[in-house]
Amino acid sequence: MLSMLALLLVFQLAGEALCHALALPVPGPVVGMVALVLVLIARGIWVGPDAAVPPDLERVTSTLLGHLSLLFVPAGVGVTTHLALLASEAVPITVALVGSTVAAIAVAGVLMARLERRP
Known part of the structure; x- marks a missing residue:
């Protein structure tokens, strides 16, 4: 679970860095999320309506969504x-x-x- 949280943070950091470097008018976390989805699609993990997200990633995201009010x-x-x-x-x-x-x-x-x- 910790590795998936680190993965989410790496994609957020990459999105922030890309937005800063290219002066994009889009928030960095959005760019990072799009990049994560593209990586999941490229690896064949998330394709089609019946696709399953890796269990560790689903557990981390569910936990984060459960505590979203803290943000x-x-x-x-x-x-x-x-x-x-x-x-x-x-x-x-x-x-x-x-x-x-x-x-x-x-x-x-x-x-x-x-x-x-x-x-």
């Missing part, structure tokens, strides 16, 4: 350190949050209606 603690601390700024910008933040939520619901609804009509 939001730094963001929560960051928000609490800027409460005065949030209070002064409350109206624009609220408008942006409500507007983006309404827009997302509207786009999803239109898309769903169009997809349901397709033969």
Whole structure:
């Protein structure tokens, strides 16, 4: 299990390094995840809808997903350190949050209606 965690961290580091070296506008962990998927596909480990991820990798990722809420603690601390700024910008933040939520619901609804009509 520890070796698979190290593998995930190596791919994340490689993604970060690649993004930094090429000045890509994509987060490094995303590039690392894509690279990991490509390696799994190239080795024939993850191909097709019934493909099985290696058990050690599945165990590590399941454990990480089970504790995903811990990754939001730094963001929560960051928000609490800027409460005065949030209070002064409350109206624009609220408008942006409500507007983006309404827009997302509207786009999803239109898309769903169009997809349901397709033969």
